[in-house]
Amino acid sequence: MSDQDDKPRIPPGQVVTKKFPVMTAGTPKITSAEKWTLTLDGKVENPLELSWKELKELPTEDFEVDIHCVTKWSKLDTKWRGVSLETLIDLVKPLPEARYVSAVSDGDYSANLRLPDLTGGCAFVATHFDGAPLTAEHGGPARLVVPGLYFWKSAKWLRKLTFSEYDYKGFWEKLGYHNYGDPWKEQRYRG
Ligand SMILES: Nc1nc2c(c(=O)[nH]1)N[C@H]1C(S)=C(S)[C@@H](COP(=O)(O)O)O[C@H]1N2
Numbered sequence: 001m002s003d004q005d006d007k008p009r010i011p012p013g014q015v016v017t018k019k020f021p022v023m024t025a026g027t028p029k030i031t032s033a034e035k036w037t038l039t040l041d042g043k044v045e046n047p048l049e050l051s052w053k054e055l056k057e058l059p060t061e062d063f064e065v066d067i068h069c070v071t072k073w074s075k076l077d078t079k080w081r082g083v084s085l086e087t088l089i090d091l092v093k094p095l096p097e098a099r100y101v102s103a104v105s106d107g108d109y110s111a112n113l114r115l116p117d118l119t120g121g122c123a124f125v126a127t128h129f130d131g132a133p134l135t136a137e138h139g140g141p142a143r144l145v146v147p148g149l150y151f152w153k154s155a156k157w158l159r160k161l162t163f164s165e166y167d168y169k170g171f172w173e174k175l176g177y178h179n180y181g182d183p184w185k186e187q188r189y190r191g
């Protein structure tokens with residue numbers, strides 16, 4: 001943060017940790033990379049199902065982001081490698097009515113997002129953390145990372161992105177978490 005920059009680094013109510021806590025609801029059945037696929041479907045011109053090999057053939061980028069869990073830990077400058085959502089979105093070409101995206105994981109987990117939060121090169125499908133393949137507990141073989149929203153939106157063991165004109169609530173959103181989840185506005189829970 002530069003001296004002129006008034007924006008604080010830590011969202012309200014958050015505490016910085018150096019650890020990397022594992023936050024998993026339930027006991028998901030995780031798919032190995034060989035059997036893993038990523039489906040992109042719904043309101044798109046070119047629906048796709050990518051194998052692990054096909055994902056790895058797409059251009060990868062390095063990302064450095066701060067993550068903020070709704071349970072009040074934040075971790076700064078986390079280093080990831082993966083495929084930008086911008087790359088995937090260019091491939092499938094969302095239709096004009098596609099305003100929302102459901103990120104669906106192995107197991108029962110999903111999270112709802114607004115399409116504009118996935119475009120612009122910030123969000124990505126991560127395959128590496130801190131220079132090593134993403135471990136299973138943190139969502140390997142591949143997870144979504146959406147910087148700028150509480151970390152529950154970053155679905156681990158990502159298997160599907162469904163583009164839609166409607167905003168279908170995900171796992172935590174159905175249970176009363178905020179529909180959008182902006183950490184800077186402390187949008188933790190609904191109501
Ligand atoms: N599939 C799946 N993705 C998930 C979760 C989960 O339980 N299942 N937990 C979410 C929550 S609440 C957080 S804070 C982060 C935690 O990621 P981590 O375990 O790598 O720290 O993953 C998010 N993505």
Ligand SMILES: [Mo]
Nearest residue numbers: 023069070152
């Ligand atoms: Mo979380």
